Amino acid sequence: MSELHELCQLKRPITKGHLEKLKEYLAAGIPATYTLEEVDQFERGVDEELPSTTTPLHLICENVSHDFTPEEEEIVISMIDELFLNGAGWCLINAKNETPGCVLERRGFHGSKYWEQIVSAGVRAEVLLRHMESNIEFIEEDEVADYDKEPAKQEQQEGKEKEHDPAGDSDTFLKTKLKYTDDALLTDRKDGVMMQWEEKLMKAGCESLFKSVEDPNNVVVLNIGFGMGIIDSMIQNKNPTKHYICEAHPDVLDKMQRDGWMDKNNVVVLKGKWQDTLPPLLNEGVFFDGIYFDTFSEQYSDMLELYDLLVGLLKPEGTFSFFNGLGADRLVCYEVYKRVVELDLENYGLKTEFTEIEVPKTTNPDAKDSVWADIYRPYWTCPVYYHPEAKFM
Ligand SMILES: C[S@@+](CC[C@H](N)C(=O)[O-])C[C@H]1O[C@@H](n2cnc3c(N)ncnc32)[C@H](O)[C@@H]1O
Incomplete structure (x- = not known):
């Protein structure tokens, strides 16, 4: 020493x-x-x-x-x-x-x-x-092409395949076969895309969307990411005037079709990535009382991109909430990201408040009947959930 x-x-x-x-x-x-x-x-x-x-x-x-x-x-x-x-x-x-x-x-x-x-x-x-x-100087595209070929060639020579990572790459995820079980939506290698244990968190999310309704006769909400439809079912129970749902995965869209979501009078399904389906709404005069965001395999940089749209889509009194799982594999990272989000949203004129919600004990990977027993990798190991609600200041 x-x-x-x-x-x-x-x-x-x-x-x-x-x-x-x-x-x-x-x-x-x-x-x-x-x-x-x-x-x-x-x-x-x-x-x-x-x-x-x-x-x-x-x-x-x-x-x-x-x-x-x-x-x-x-x-x-x-x-x-x-x-x-x-x-x-x-x-x-x-x-x-x-x-x-x-x-x-x-x-x-x-x-x-x-x-x-x-x-x-x-x-x-x-x-x-x-x-x-964001300030790194990027090399020209033709130079990139040459650089890129080399490692690919090397990998080929070594017989290495690029790792199939549906949780880390959106394009891969959207091409990956999904499976619904009784209490989860899983990828082919058993990443938990959505799991039933999150029900309490979705309940809090749903409540947030209806917290600041301006006109009870014209309640318009948006949920990004259907998954198991947990939050969307809760939203339906509140019978909003219009309920927009953004969903990109073909298997999830099939399930929505089978379960009749496309036929509901007050539901508008935006099929495709939110990055493509939300921008046109900016020109259509659609504004939301509440927006909820919970996708899969996306990075924080995607959320930053969402903030640009958010300010144009949220009503002045509207509420934005999201599944707050950023950095949730360590409490210290979770708290760092909680503050980073707060700072970023503040830059857009939104003030974020967090409510603590206790998560089920079974989300502890060491618990006897842990929810992660049959899952590729736990995406949540924190003892507490910080439920976010952001509103214009
Ligand atoms: C965690 S699940 C959502 C769970 C949902 N909150 C619930 O209550 O069941 C994530 C969903 O987002 C969808 N998704 C992922 N990337 C997307 C994107 N870029 N645009 C739209 N949907 C996306 C996935 O296909 C998946 O259905």
Whole structure:
């Protein structure tokens, strides 16, 4: 273990000397991301791919104590600030597959000042990363073509197929065969596209859509992503004047046809990707009291694209809600994304409020009768759901 790592074990009493020493090490050029694993390799004289990355920040999180004096707490907070100022990573993973935030959560420090520091650093990093990505200078298309051929050729030579990933790529998903079971909609490799355990979350979503109706005689709502039709059935029970549903997957559209959704008087089914079917509505004078968004295999960048349309489609008093599963495989990432969404919607003049909803215990992958038992990969492992409602300020 290096002196930097020893320092981050926070031997008490914690004094200003801790902070000064930390600054000294960092000023001397020791990276804030220097890991225990790198020290180990250095000591063994090897240079291998690192199996994990236990950083000084992990050690601090592993050693903070609930009985710190206020002075000690202040010093540790300054140490964390100093590490972030010097490029510490908020989401690097230690040998237990934990980020520093996960370590805090395990040790009962969720919501503490240290936790808040990590979430804030995560938000800054995510926003900065997006900014950098959007400012990258792209190479010309003909150059791309040449670059692209090489790896493809290499993969062919090595007999490698591109991994079939319906959850990570929208085009692949829309060509993937889907299957309805009693309590889920699954892809061919058993990704959970939609699952019955989300019913309570859909109920909250449906309630939000009707919260700010301007004229009870002209209630117009939009749901993007039919899935199992859970939220759409709830919407139908409220008998809106017009109920728009956007759906792109042919198997889901077939199911909607079989179940009579196309024949309902107040239902308008927009067949195809919302990216194609929503923009024409902007010229048709259609405005919504409520818009709900819950698709599959799309990225946060797609949601950002949706915000552009949202401001033109939502009535001034309207409510926007969505299935909030961004970063939901770790509580710390979930909270970072909660803030990122809040910031982004604020840029569009929308204020977002979140209500906490307890999720079923069976969504814990370690639960005896876990809902993930037969599923390719859990898409939800957080103990709490933050139900979002956004309205113009
Ligand atoms: C998670 S499910 C929706 C579940 C729904 N909220 C419910 O209550 O059952 C996602 C749905 O979005 C659809 N979808 C995915 N990408 C889409 C897109 N770009 N445009 C429209 N629908 C899309 C999928 O085919 C799928 O039916």
